[in-house]
Amino acid sequence: MAENTVARRAQSDPPLVKAALILAAVAIMGFFVIVPLVNVFAQAFASGPRVYWQNLFGDADTLHSIKLTLMVAPVAVVLNLVFGIAAAWAIARFRFPGRAFLTAMIDLPFSVSPVVVGLFLVLLFGLQGYFGPWLRAHDVKIIFAYPGLVIATAFVTFPVVARELTPLMEAIGADEEVAAVSLGARGWQVFRLITLPNIKWGLLYGVILCNARAMGEFGAVAVVSGHIAGKTDTMPLRVEKLFQEYNMPGAFAVASVLAMLALVTLAVKTALEWKTRRDLAEAEQLQTEGVEA
Amino acid sequence: MSISVKRVTKSFGTFVALNDVSLEVPPGDLLALLGPSGSGKTTLLRIIAGLETADSGSVFYSDEDVTGAAARDRNVGFVFQHYALFRHLSVFENVAFGLRVRRHSRADVNRRVRELLRLVQLEGLEQANPSQLSGGQRQRVALARALAAEPKVLLLDEPFGALDAKVRQELRQWLRRLHDELHVTSVFVTHDHEEAFEVADRVVIMNAGRIEQAGTPEEIFERPANPFVIDFLGNVNVFHGHVQNGHARLGNLEVDYPDYPHEESRAATAFVRSHELEIVRTKNGRPSLEAKVMHINPARPVVKVRVYSEAFGVVLTVDVSWERYGELRLQVGDTVWLSPKQIRVFIQDHAI
Numbered sequence: 001m002a003e004n005t006v007a008r009r010a011q012s013d014p015p016l017v018k019a020a021l022i023l024a025a026v027a028i029m030g031f032f033v034i035v036p037l038v039n040v041f042a043q044a045f046a047s048g049p050r051v052y053w054q055n056l057f058g059d060a061d062t063l064h065s066i067k068l069t070l071m072v073a074p075v076a077v078v079l080n081l082v083f084g085i086a087a088a089w090a091i092a093r094f095r096f097p098g099r100a101f102l103t104a105m106i107d108l109p110f111s112v113s114p115v116v117v118g119l120f121l122v123l124l125f126g127l128q129g130y131f132g133p134w135l136r137a138h139d140v141k142i143i144f145a146y147p148g149l150v151i152a153t154a155f156v157t158f159p160v161v162a163r164e165l166t167p168l169m170e171a172i173g174a175d176e177e178v179a180a181v182s183l184g185a186r187g188w189q190v191f192r193l194i195t196l197p198n199i200k201w202g203l204l205y206g207v208i209l210c211n212a213r214a215m216g217e218f219g220a221v222a223v224v225s226g227h228i229a230g231k232t233d234t235m236p237l238r239v240e241k242l243f244q245e246y247n248m249p250g251a252f253a254v255a256s257v258l259a260m261l262a263l264v265t266l267a268v269k270t271a272l273e274w275k276t277r278r279d280l281a282e283a284e285q286l287q288t289e290g291v292e293a
Numbered sequence: 294m295s296i297s298v299k300r301v302t303k304s305f306g307t308f309v310a311l312n313d314v315s316l317e318v319p320p321g322d323l324l325a326l327l328g329p330s331g332s333g334k335t336t337l338l339r340i341i342a343g344l345e346t347a348d349s350g351s352v353f354y355s356d357e358d359v360t361g362a363a364a365r366d367r368n369v370g371f372v373f374q375h376y377a378l379f380r381h382l383s384v385f386e387n388v389a390f391g392l393r394v395r396r397h398s399r400a401d402v403n404r405r406v407r408e409l410l411r412l413v414q415l416e417g418l419e420q421a422n423p424s425q426l427s428g429g430q431r432q433r434v435a436l437a438r439a440l441a442a443e444p445k446v447l448l449l450d451e452p453f454g455a456l457d458a459k460v461r462q463e464l465r466q467w468l469r470r471l472h473d474e475l476h477v478t479s480v481f482v483t484h485d486h487e488e489a490f491e492v493a494d495r496v497v498i499m500n501a502g503r504i505e506q507a508g509t510p511e512e513i514f515e516r517p518a519n520p521f522v523i524d525f526l527g528n529v530n531v532f533h534g535h536v537q538n539g540h541a542r543l544g545n546l547e548v549d550y551p552d553y554p555h556e557e558s559r560a561a562t563a564f565v566r567s568h569e570l571e572i573v574r575t576k577n578g579r580p581s582l583e584a585k586v587m588h589i590n591p592a593r594p595v596v597k598v599r600v601y602s603e604a605f606g607v608v609l610t611v612d613v614s615w616e617r618y619g620e621l622r623l624q625v626g627d628t629v630w631l632s633p634k635q636i637r638v639f640i641q642d643h644a645i
Contacts, residue, residue, distance in 0.1 A: 175377035178344060181364050182371040183391035184442060193394070197381040282380060282424055 043252035055253035065238035073214035084161025092169035118223025144226035152220040164206035205272040301350030312502040325489035328499035370439030378423040449481035581632035
């Protein structure tokens, strides 16, 4: 008994330290996350739901920014879905020269400031950029237009899906895919019937996360958009513009929509994390249990 | 459908997995590829299946050269070491997979899957998930899945490796009966010689990317081709000595060795299996050596006696029948005489 207590004391910190640490964490979370979040909604609804509604859907420019975001984000997500699966497949299934380099490059958009990405795109596609004269000659507008927004958003959210899928596919392994091939399945059949069902929760998780980041993207989009109200303003840009115009209820109304998106993302993400973990545990169990049984 | 492997070589980087290997599997045979890990047996199996490509050499099914054919076009049934069952599919769908991707009709799939599940004795588990099955059941699902599309060739990679001893024993006999029923040309990989000898018609022993010996279990057991084979089969005592003038001299033990009539003395290794050593209480005139009893293990069909020979400085294992054990009344510490009933001598140059 006595030994047991001693052992327990040696392994755990004094209750006072424990309480202090927990309190500190909760306080920081509350001060920096919960209070501002509640405040966004409080400010947005300060003048009642009618005004809130009016702020969101009564203003043509705000309404356009919501529509534009809903047009930009899904396209960027689809682009990254395709890229993410291709990259994860290549890294998890093949050994090739430059594999480590590719893995590092995928993370680049996360480590570089989005503003730099925006400037880089201007340098490429702007009027004075490398492709500028050619684009103008062919009457293609990228910078200060919809394609620029999509490219900037897609670039910044590039790593999300690939980073989610690569470790998952590595953990699941290629055994089932090889088995499917030996049973006569073609490449596409292997992907559709075996790979996709195995990674579907991880994939959905990546898509949700990617979508959240795409809708909230500010820095890179701010540079390439040109801030043309009713034309190239996305929701985050609209929030900033309303804020600059001292239209606080309007700014907070749009911000509350983005905050809601964040909350939904968080909920779905938590549920999917749980499912992905279960998939991984099952994969591990199937691989090792036979040996022990 | 026979399988011929002709002069296949395969390297992974600097590691030579297969070095100029040729192999014939007659139609309807059940053949075991036996060897230690790293001997190339699994690589050879995967090359036969088309899951791996050879650097050089060719693979034939009957007269058809399939060297360049993709695995999916070879119509082989492959049972993976850890089964690789599709974990998101039911037992039924796992078995049906090979038929569905080949676009068999629904009725055909239903009929064939039920037939196979009956064959592997898994009726009633159609809707179960792989995670709900025991190791032995998973193994049988893997086998049914491999057999579904009526493959020309059945290949099994360590089919019993992941099972416990008792289930393994049952499945071995069951696999043999299944093969006798289906007569599909089969090759399986194993590192367990008892398993290979019990199940297979023919055994191929591999080591370091080469075939050491091929033959029936009896041929291999009775006439091991070289020191590696006899050593790998186990239960054997090793002596070092010399050959000269038609005799082999192993310490103070001398036996006839007419294969080497030359005058020049050559180093040689001799092997005596534990059941080929006889224990006697007193020297009986035949070539024999003195030893001291160290340990007795009577928990076997034969009594395993470990003795120490001072002349050779080695511990030897001797199998003694229960009858003989009763007569000898052996005790630990007793001094006894060992006389070999059979000695296999290999001149060292031939050794690996």
